[in-house]
Amino acid sequence: MIWVWYFILYSFIGFILEVIYSKATNGSGGRKCLLVLPLCPVYGLGACAILLLPPEITSHPLLLFLFGGLIATAVEYGVALFYEWAFQVSFWNYQGLPGNLHGRVCLPFSLIWGVLTLPLVYGLHPALSPWLEAVPLSISWLAFATLLTDSLVSAALLRKTGDRGCLRWYAS
Numbered sequence: 001m002i003w004v005w006y007f008i009l010y011s012f013i014g015f016i017l018e019v020i021y022s023k024a025t026n027g028s029g030g031r032k033c034l035l036v037l038p039l040c041p042v043y044g045l046g047a048c049a050i051l052l053l054p055p056e057i058t059s060h061p062l063l064l065f066l067f068g069g070l071i072a073t074a075v076e077y078g079v080a081l082f083y084e085w086a087f088q089v090s091f092w093n094y095q096g097l098p099g100n101l102h103g104r105v106c107l108p109f110s111l112i113w114g115v116l117t118l119p120l121v122y123g124l125h126p127a128l129s130p131w132l133e134a135v136p137l138s139i140s141w142l143a144f145a146t147l148l149t150d151s152l153v154s155a156a157l158l159r160k161t162g163d164r165g166c167l168r169w170y171a172s
Contacts, residue, residue: 007048008147050071066114068114090164
C-alpha cells in the first residue's frame with residue numbers, strides 16, 4: 001500500500017506545481033486533476049516510475065537527470081495518449097514549444113522533469129517516505145478507496161462529456 005501513498009503524495013505535489021505554474025504564467029488554470037481530489041495523476045505516475053529506477057542510475061546525479069527526464073517524458077506522452085484514446089480529451093498541448101512531439105511532450109519540459117528528479121530522489125522522497133510508511137493499513141485502504149472512487153467518477157464524467165471542463169467544480 002506504500003505505493004498508493006507515493007502516488008497520492010506526488011500527484012498532490014504535481015497539483016501544487018500546476019497551480020504555481022499557472023499563476024506564474026498567467027495561465028488559464030484549467031483543471032488537470034481528478035474531480036474532487038487535488039491530484040494530477042501524471043505527476044504521481046511519473047514520480048513512481050522514477051522511484052523504480054535502479055540504484056546504478058539513482059546514485060549518479062547526471063544519469064538520474066537523464067533517465068529521470070526520459071522516464072517522466074515517456075509517462076507524460078503515454079498519459080496524454082491514454083486521455084486522448086479513452087476520453088477524447090487533451091489536458092495539455094505543447095504545440096509551438098521547441099522539440100515538441102505531437103504537442104504531447106516537449107524539450108523544455110523534459111529538461112524540467114530531469115531537474116525535478118534530483119530533489120525528488122535525493123531530498124523529498126527520503127524525507128517523506130518514513131512518514132508514509134507509518135500510516136496505518138486501515139487508513140491506507142480508506143485512502144485507496146477514496147482515490148479509486150474519485151478516479152472512476154472522473155473517468156465516467158470525462159467519457160460522457162469528452163470535456164475536461166466537467167472536472168471543474170469551483171469558480172475561477
